[in-house]
Amino acid sequence: MGEYILEVKGLKTYYRTRLKENVYAVDGVDFVLEKGKTLGIAGESGCGKSTLALSLMGFYFPPLFYHSGSIVVNGIDVMKLSKEQLRKKILGREISYIPQAAMNALNPTLKIIHFIEDMMKEHRPELSKKQVWQMAAERFETLNLSPNVLNSYPNELSGGMKQRTVIAISTILNPKVLIADEPTSALDVTSQKAVIKLLKELLKKEFIQSLVFITHELPLLYHVTDDIMVMYAGEIVERGTAHQMIFDPIHPYTKKLMGSIIVPEEGMKAHKLAAIPGAPPNLKNVPPGCRFADRCEYAADPCRQGKVENKIVGERIYRCMIEPDTLKELYAREQT
């Protein structure tokens, strides 16, 4: 086991609606990320992936609030910091975040260099405008992006170029962890490949040390990440290496999720998440027992009422009442 760059324990973060109901979007999440590793997060829409990303960044703006648990980034317990300390010491430096559709959020009236100058005013105030330009141009060149982009307005760039620019800006301070939420969605295949290449380049050049990649595109996770973690209804239901998760899933939800995807060289065929019959539970009113039980063909009474604990199988973790050997037998029986 290497050094942990991110350690999350018992994290609970909820939305509070106007009717004073809680939405249990991140409900007891535990995981670690080792230095040098890439971790993919997958799961159906609404299972809490983006909320987890926001929570890791300390972005608690109503209606989202922190309930309990710890987030330790590179040895620093971020929940113990003031907002000011978080902004100055952690965001951008230790951990950076590219939200969904970030490329469309750039102010169209400002040139790209302006966004970098803004960051540097906060984090490297000793640098002159000329030094900031030089630093930015050098970084862009190293990442095979033309420094001319710095002088452009966001709308002068193509979607793919805009996304790569956002990634280059977000990592200019060499954060230890980059959290990218659907960084390739809404891009054509060529631009998607360029974004992936850029992320790999950032890791190779050690401009970032670890990556958390959130996406619906499971084959992408297989090709990009070391490990995959699957979320369901606010909880992590399984984590393993990308290969284990795709070719040997343990949890019935992971199995269903992976069921429809295809990795070309392994003879698989599809691209997106499988359509799983039924819908996840309403996160305002989560059922007791296993949250997947209503959609699980193997669920029995204890699954609906009992307390579900994480089970550890080697280096894998899964959250299910059924023993792994029993699940394997059930899966094998289905194939015969």
Ligand SMILES: Nc1ncnc2c1ncn2[C@@H]1O[C@H](COP(=O)(O)OP(=O)(O)OP(=O)(O)O)[C@@H](O)[C@H]1O
């Ligand atoms: N502002 C909000 N107020 C109340 N509930 C919210 C709010 N934003 C998200 N939620 C709820 O929190 C839950 C988790 O949403 P989240 O966006 O984190 O899921 P996700 O897995 O990232 O989905 P997607 O893949 O569609 O982005 C969902 O039930 C969602 O409806």
